[in-house]
Amino acid sequence: MKPPCEEIFKDVLPTIRAILVKDLVERHNLNQIEVAKRLGITQPAVSQYLRSLRGTSRAKALLKRSDFMKSLRELSDAIAVRGMRGIQIAEMYCNLCAILRKEK
DSSP, rough: OOOOOHIIIIIHHHHHHHHHHHHHHHHTTTOOOHHHHHHSOOHHHHHHHTTTTSSSHHHHHTTTHHHHHHHHHHHHHHHHHHHOOOOHHHHHHHHHHHHHHHOO
16 A cells, blocks of 8 residues: 555645646746745746646646635745745645545
8 A cells, every 4th residue: 555645746746736836826926937946846847837738637626625725825825925935835735635635
């Protein structure tokens, strides 16, 4: 049996990142370079998330989950407005994953 984090890492995390990137660009008007810096990823990765070339496998299902989307928007706000970075972002990713694991 695989640990939950292993499955989430390769399948769900890219989808979470794609939704988060789109939210940071659309709601907070951050450019791709700023999003990349704040999330610790490359600008080309941000571009791929925005063009739906990455992280699309579970997006439709996650976008329908109000509990998940509320927490994701809180994370987006914390990154954009309060400048949250690093380990704090990782901890909030864990909270998002916990929301998803509850219903599995």
